[in-house]
Amino acid sequence: MNRIPPALRPNRFTSSRRRLALAAVAVGVLCLLETSTASAFFTPESGGSPNADKIDTLYKLILAVAVVVFVGVEGALFYCLWKFKAKKGAVAAQIHGNTRLEIGWTVGAAVILVVLAGFTFAALPGIRNPQNTGPNGYQTANGVLTAGTTKRLPPNGKSLNIDVNGQQYVWRFTYPDKTPNTTLDNPFSYEELVVPVDTAITLDIRAQDVAHSWWIPKLGGKFDAIPGYTNHTWFRIPAKLAGQSFTGQCAELCGRNHANMIARVKAVTATQFEQFLADQKTNTEAADKAAAVARKAFEKTLSTNQSATP
Amino acid sequence: MATQDITMPAQRTLAPVPQITAHEVRRESTGWTSWVTTTDHKKIGIMYLVLTFVFFLLGGVEALMIRLQLAQADNTLLTPQTYNELFTMHGTTMIFLFVVPIMAGFGNYFVPLMIGARDMAFPKLNALSFWMLAAGGVVFYGSIFFSPPECGWTCYSPLSSSQYLPSGGVDAWIFLIHLTGISSLVGAINFYATIVNMRAPGMGWGRLPLFCWSILTYAVLLILALPVIAGAVTLLLTDRHFGTHFYDASSGGSPLLWQHLFWFFGHPEVYIMVLPGFGMISEILPVFARKPIFGYKAIAASTVVIAFLGLLVWAHHMFATPSPTIVLVFFMMSSFLIAVPTGVKMFNWIATLWRGTIEFTTPLLFCAGFLFTFLIGGITGIFLAVFPVDWQLTDTYFVVAHLHYVLVGGAVLAIFAGIYYWFPKITGRMLGEGLGKLSFWLILVGFHVTFFIQHAIGLDGMPRRVYEYPNVGHLQLYNLISTVGSFILALGVGVTVVNVLISLKKGAIAGPDPWKANTLEWFTTSPPPVNNFDTVPRIRSVEPMKDIRRQVARQAEQAPAEPAPVG
Numbered sequence: 001m002n003r004i005p006p007a008l009r010p011n012r013f014t015s016s017r018r019r020l021a022l023a024a025v026a027v028g029v030l031c032l033l034e035t036s037t038a039s040a041f042f043t044p045e046s047g048g049s050p051n052a053d054k055i056d057t058l059y060k061l062i063l064a065v066a067v068v069v070f071v072g073v074e075g076a077l078f079y080c081l082w083k084f085k086a087k088k089g090a091v092a093a094q095i096h097g098n099t100r101l102e103i104g105w106t107v108g109a110a111v112i113l114v115v116l117a118g119f120t121f122a123a124l125p126g127i128r129n130p131q132n133t134g135p136n137g138y139q140t141a142n143g144v145l146t147a148g149t150t151k152r153l154p155p156n157g158k159s160l161n162i163d164v165n166g167q168q169y170v171w172r173f174t175y176p177d178k179t180p181n182t183t184l185d186n187p188f189s190y191e192e193l194v195v196p197v198d199t200a201i202t203l204d205i206r207a208q209d210v211a212h213s214w215w216i217p218k219l220g221g222k223f224d225a226i227p228g229y230t231n232h233t234w235f236r237i238p239a240k241l242a243g244q245s246f247t248g249q250c251a252e253l254c255g256r257n258h259a260n261m262i263a264r265v266k267a268v269t270a271t272q273f274e275q276f277l278a279d280q281k282t283n284t285e286a287a288d289k290a291a292a293v294a295r296k297a298f299e300k301t302l303s304t305n306q307s308a309t310p
Numbered sequence: 311m312a313t314q315d316i317t318m319p320a321q322r323t324l325a326p327v328p329q330i331t332a333h334e335v336r337r338e339s340t341g342w343t344s345w346v347t348t349t350d351h352k353k354i355g356i357m358y359l360v361l362t363f364v365f366f367l368l369g370g371v372e373a374l375m376i377r378l379q380l381a382q383a384d385n386t387l388l389t390p391q392t393y394n395e396l397f398t399m400h401g402t403t404m405i406f407l408f409v410v411p412i413m414a415g416f417g418n419y420f421v422p423l424m425i426g427a428r429d430m431a432f433p434k435l436n437a438l439s440f441w442m443l444a445a446g447g448v449v450f451y452g453s454i455f456f457s458p459p460e461c462g463w464t465c466y467s468p469l470s471s472s473q474y475l476p477s478g479g480v481d482a483w484i485f486l487i488h489l490t491g492i493s494s495l496v497g498a499i500n501f502y503a504t505i506v507n508m509r510a511p512g513m514g515w516g517r518l519p520l521f522c523w524s525i526l527t528y529a530v531l532l533i534l535a536l537p538v539i540a541g542a543v544t545l546l547l548t549d550r551h552f553g554t555h556f557y558d559a560s561s562g563g564s565p566l567l568w569q570h571l572f573w574f575f576g577h578p579e580v581y582i583m584v585l586p587g588f589g590m591i592s593e594i595l596p597v598f599a600r601k602p603i604f605g606y607k608a609i610a611a612s613t614v615v616i617a618f619l620g621l622l623v624w625a626h627h628m629f630a631t632p633s634p635t636i637v638l639v640f641f642m643m644s645s646f647l648i649a650v651p652t653g654v655k656m657f658n659w660i661a662t663l664w665r666g667t668i669e670f671t672t673p674l675l676f677c678a679g680f681l682f683t684f685l686i687g688g689i690t691g692i693f694l695a696v697f698p699v700d701w702q703l704t705d706t707y708f709v710v711a712h713l714h715y716v717l718v719g720g721a722v723l724a725i726f727a728g729i730y731y732w733f734p735k736i737t738g739r740m741l742g743e744g745l746g747k748l749s750f751w752l753i754l755v756g757f758h759v760t761f762f763i764q765h766a767i768g769l770d771g772m773p774r775r776v777y778e779y780p781n782v783g784h785l786q787l788y789n790l791i792s793t794v795g796s797f798i799l800a801l802g803v804g805v806t807v808v809n810v811l812i813s814l815k816k817g818a819i820a821g822p823d824p825w826k827a828n829t830l831e832w833f834t835t836s837p838p839p840v841n842n843f844d845t846v847p848r849i850r851s852v853e854p855m856k857d858i859r860r861q862v863a864r865q866a867e868q869a870p871a872e873p874a875p876v877g
Contacts, residue, residue, distance in 0.1 A: 044702040044769050052702075059699050066689045073656065077681050080663035085670065086600070093665035097605040101661075102654070109653035113646040113692075120642065120696050127698045128635070168474075210469040211565055213630060213705060217771040221701020222630040226566060227468055228559025231632040251630075251705040251773040253462050255469060256390040259776035 048218035048246050048265075049235035051127045055221060058123040062116060069112065127220075130154040130200045130234035137199035137239075138270040151202065151232045159200040159234070162193065166205070166212030166225040168254055169261040175277060187280035192264045196273035198239040205231040210255060216248035216265050224252055237267040349433035350840060351418050354440050356736060358415025361440075362408050365447060367803070369403035372396045374800055377760075381793040383781035393777035394460035395479070399450075401463030402483065405579065406490045407447050409721045413586035414439070414497045416728055417525040419736065421501060423831035423838060424519045426510030426846040431503035439497040446489030453482035462775060464576070465546070467557035467568040472550040480550065484543045491536045498529035498536075505529075510830065512849035519829045519852065520603065523610045524589025527617045531578045531585070534621065539575035542568060566631060573624035581620040583717060585613055587724030588655060591677050594731050595659055596853075597827045598674035599666030605658040606852055612651035612658075619648040629697040630704050638697045645695035652688055656681070671825075672746030676727035679754045680719060687715030690765065705775075708768030711761045718757055726753065726806065733810070734824050738836040739817030745809035752802030759795025763788045828853035 043063070046056035132154045133139065153159055163174040163183075173193045177186045195201050205214045207225035215222040219235040237244075250261035268276065345353060376396050379388045388396070418436065422429055430436045453459065459479035461470045470480050505526045509518065518526075545556040546568070555561035557568045588609075596603045603609060625633065625641040659681055668674065690712040694700050703709060726749075733741045767788045772779050779785055823832040832855050834843050850857050 041766050042769060044699070045771055055698050055702050058696065059693065059702070062693055062696060062699065066692065070685070070689055073660070073685055074682060076660050077663070077678070077685075080660055080666075081668060081678055084599070084663060084666050084668050086667040090667045092600040092667045094602060095604060095661075095665065096602050097608070098661075102605050102608050102658070105657045106650060106654050109650045113649060116692065116696065117643065117646060120698065124698060210474055211466055215705075215773070217702065221698065222704055223701070224630045224632065226559075226631060228564060229566065229632045248771065249773060249776075253394075253466065253469065253775045255474065256394060256460070258394075259390065259778050 045217035048216070048237055048241065049220055050131060051220040051233075051235060052218055054123050054126045058119060058127075061119045065112060065116060128152060130159060130202060131236050132156050133158060133160075133200045134198035134236070134239065136197060136270065137236075138196035138273050151204075152234070153202065154200040154234075159202040160196070161202045161204065162195070164193070164203050164205045164214055164225070166207040166214070166250065166254070166261075167209050169250070169257040171212075171214075171250075171261070171263045175280070177277070177281075185284075187277050187284065189280065191262065192245075192266055194266045194268055194273065194276050195237065196270045197237045197242045197267045199270070200234060200236050202234045203232065205233065211252050212250045212254050212261065213252035214248075214263070215251040216246050216263060218246045219248075219265060222251050237265075239269075241267050242269045242272075243267065349429075349437050351422050351430045351433065351436060352736075352838060354436050355415050355417075355419030357440055358411060358418055358443070359736075361444060361447070362412035362415055365403050365407035366412070367807075368451075369400050369408055370800055370803060372400035372403065374796060376400060377793040377796040379777060380779070380789045382790070383786040384778050386778075388777065390777045391460060394462075394775070395458040397775060398459045398462050398465075398479075398483075399454075402450065402459075402486065404717070405463060405583070406486060407443075407450070409583040409717065409725075410494060410579070411443050411490070412725055413525070413528060413583070413721075414443075414494065414501075416521075416586065416590070416725075416732070417501055417528070418497075420732065420831055421504060421522055421525055422508070423735075423834065423842060424522055424829050425505060425508060425513060426830050426843060426849070427504060427508040428842055430500050431508060432500050435496050435500050439493045439500065442489050442493035442496070446486045446493060449489060450482055450486035453479050456482075459483040464572060466572075467546065467549075467565045468559070470546060470550075470568075471557065481547070484547050487539060487543045491540050494532050495536050498532035501525050501529040502533070510846045510849050510854075516607070517849050517852050517854075518610075520592035520606065520609055520613075521586070521589035521829075523613050524585045524592070527613050528582055528586050531582050531617050531620065535575045535578035535582065538571055542571035542575070545571075566628075569628050569631065570625070573627045574621075576627065577624040578617075578620050580716065581616055584720035584724075585616065587680070587721040588613065590724045590728045590731075591659060591680055592655075593829060594673050594727050595662050595677050597731075597825050598669045598671055598677075599663050600669070601662055601666040602853060603658070604661035604664070605654075608654055609658050612654045615651040616648060619644060619651070623648055626695060626697075626700070627704075629700040642695055642697050646692070649688065649692060649695075656685060656688070671730075672741070672743055672750055673727045673731035673825075675747060675750045676723050676730060679750060680723040680727065683715055683719030683723060683754075683757065685719075686762075687712060687719045690715060703768060705773055706768030707764040707772050707774055710774050711764035711768065714757075714761045714764075718761075723753070726750070729806070729810075731825070732831075733813070734817075734820030735831055735836045735838070737814060737817070738820055739813050740820050740824060741813045741817060742809050745805055745812070749802050749805035749809060752798055752805060754802075756795050756797070756799030756802050760792050760799055761795070763791045763795075767792070823855065826855075826859070828855050830854050833858065 044052075044056055044059055046052040129152050133156075138160060161176055165172040165174070170190050171193070173189050174183065175187045175189075179185070203214065203223075205223050205225045206229070207227045209227065211227065212225040213222045214225055214231070214233070216235075219237070220233060223231040223233045225231060237246075244267050246265045246267070248263050248265075250258060250263070252258075254261060339347075345357060348354060375388065376393070379385050379393055418430065421427075457477040457479045459465065459470075459475070459482065461475060461480060461483075465480065465483060468474060472480075505518070505522055545554070548554040549556050549558065549563075555563040557563050557565050559565055592603055592609055622644045623641060625637060626645045629638055629641070659677075690708070694703055694709065694712060730741050730746055733739070767785065768774075770783055770785060770788070772785060779789070820836045822835050824836075825832070830847075830849075831838070833847065847854060847858060
């Protein structure tokens with residue numbers, strides 16, 4: 001470089017400076033991505049449940065390692081492309097390899113992955129295992145629930161267990177009631193799942209036609225609803241979020257209206273939840289009665305019509 | 311002949327051993343019948359390249375229509391049905407009719423040339439292989455006149471059952487899988503037999519060009535993975551039409567069985583698509599860095615290791631399904647493991663550039679774009695391998711971004727590098743460098759504008775395969791950026807198409823070895839004669855052309871009056 005007369009230098013110099021500027025911009029953007037996690041531009045959604053928060057934390061740890069790897073490797077690549085551009089008289093070094101170096105980076109890559117696996121195993125129990133219902137939560141009347149082999153329950157074994165059923169193109173939620181043996185008369189709702197805050201909610205996720213996938217981003221990850229199988233997940237919404245709704249939608253292609261198969265989880269206080277269950281029950285019973293009356297009236301008109309026109 | 315004098319000086323005193331025996335010499339036929347009836351690996355290779363590139367353009371148009379629909383929130387440009395058909399056709403086309411078979415196209419043309427063979431081991435089988443592919447494409451695209459499939463390229467059961475999709479689109483898809491499957495299987499056996507048996511004298515396994523290593527591995531993976539998908543779609547066919555219930559949960563079948571069978575094929579398929587791309591990069595980088603490939607053995611070995619591990623990672627596509635934790639952990643660890651040989655390749659390629667004298671030709675630019683892009687795909691793959699994180703990311707636009715970084719980064723950019731690098735050999739003319747570089751920058755910028763933002767779209771909660779989305783947060787802005795990028799990308803591809811059309815007639819004459827390359831295909835004329843080589847030189851290293859050039863230079867020094875016979 002120094003041997004080139006200054007008059008001839010600017011052309012090369014500006015181009016290398018431009019490249020440096022580009023690299024600086026790239027690094028800047030990356031730093032921005034790292035720090036602007038508040039806007040969640042480059043991190044998963046969280047904030048509605050401890051498992052979603054822990055997934056977010058795990059994601060950020062991996063992101064930190066990933067940024068280092070990205071900057072290191074892309075840096076090396078761009079350095080090589082910039083530094084070893086063919087110049088007059090330059091001769092390429094005829095290197096065929098370097099066993100020690102190659103073993104070094106193989107081991108290095110493996111070590112990074114071992115570290116990431118360590119992060120994952122450390123975070124896993126907090127993501128997978130439900131937490132106990134808090135003091136502000138809905139204290140389930142029948143605490144002893146059937147403990148399945150695959151299903152995870154909170155340490156005290158008590159959770160509010162809701163049956164989530166996917167069908168083209170709506171979710172149906174069936175809530176527990178005081179008679180665990182009969183499920184046909186249980187309160188239910190479509191599209192909007194109402195749950196008490198600060199309560200361990202466990203979900204039994206099923207599908208009755210094609211495969212669907214349950215996903216409320218702020219309440220944790222996806223769990224596929226597959227015909228013939230029951231999938232499980234949990235969440236516990238902090239007490240301060242009472243009154244909020246969390247939206248999500250089916251995440252597995254389920255047909256033409258897949259995009260419109262939305263789901264909402266509405267967080268309410270324990271007393272509001274009890275009221276909701278009672279309302280659903282009375283509404284259902286009222287609707288049943290009204291339907292029975294309507295049916296009777298209809299049958300009556302049918303029979304009178306038949307007798308009128310013999 | 312002068313070439314013989316140069317390449318086989320040691321054998322001149324010995325009894326000459328005929329390297330190629332011609333028992334019949336026919337006149338080279340011309341006209342369209344010569345293409346239909348050909349068994350010449352070069353003509354079949356060209357047909358593969360042209361046909362698959364046409365499918366690439368069709369798949370690209372489908373992608374642009376998808377992006378147009380998503381440019382606006384709550385857009386009503388396309389109906390949900392059309393949208394589902396489009397992404398199904400886009401995915402199926404790009405995978406089964408573009409990336410996998412175009413690799414067979416490059417392999418067909420260049421494997422025999424690189425190993426100094428006259429043709430493929432089974433030329434007629436080779437023609438069958440091509441025509442099966444063409445038939446698969448016709449059958450599949452025939453469905454656009456009726457009702458194309460709308461269950462995605464993964465065609466998950468039970469959505470793909472006759473109960474939910476009674477139209478013939480899924481059957482056309484099954485037929486496509488069978489036809490292209492037979493095509494690839496027959497082709498794979500052919501590649502295997504060719505590479506194992508027909509290498510030039512002296513070309514031991516340690517001197518096989520890395521592209522041939524990757525095609526050999528590609529062939530083995532195809533032989534292992536294709537029978538599984540063939541079986542799986544046959545079960546789907548009998549479920550749809552002959553009253554069986556393999557995937558029907560209500561009759562004791564299992565929809566998860568489909569997912570396992572599909573991905574047992576589907577993940578090796580990813581490596582089937584990217585390994586030949588890796589091979590091309592390993593050939594092209596050293597040529598323009600003017601340096602030997604760094605760690606030949608490590609790159610060849612990592613190809614094989616990736617293929618082996620690639621058979622053990624399939625369920626990482628199924629982390630959200632009801633599966634035991636131990637299964638999730640196993641597939642996370644095996645997916646991690648595969649990052650090691652992939653990382654080794656990456657480091658070896660960068661080390662190949664180290665202390666080289668890099669010539670920034672279009673093929674080299676595409677290689678550099680490949681390294682830059684594929685690394686990002688590899689890194690996002692680590693996020694997806696961590697199954698608790700995958701629960702948030704799977705089936706969202708994050709995955710769409712990841713798979714395009716891997717497949718465009720790992721395969722398509724390599725394919726473009728290959729097109730620019732080998733076009734002079736195939737046609738005898740150079741592709742325009744100016745248009746080439748323009749095309750490169752448009753493709754690279756367009757690609758990153760399209761797909762980088764899609765990571766954020768996915769993290770904001772937008773699932774894949776939705777025909778519309780609500781106008782919440784920045785979703786509409788992000789999607790619009792992505793759509794703009796896709797048109798820049800398309801423009802870049804268009805520039806290359808124009809470049810090819812212009813250069814076919816007006817490109818500079820290439821000569822046998824315009825790049826001063828390393829491998830044997832540059833030893834013969836451009837385009838090569840029907841018999842490829844009059845004499846096949848004895849191979850003494852991974853870079854036979856370098857040896858030959860050195861020998862020519864040495865002879866020119868000894869007898870300066872004589873002109874150097876080979877460039």
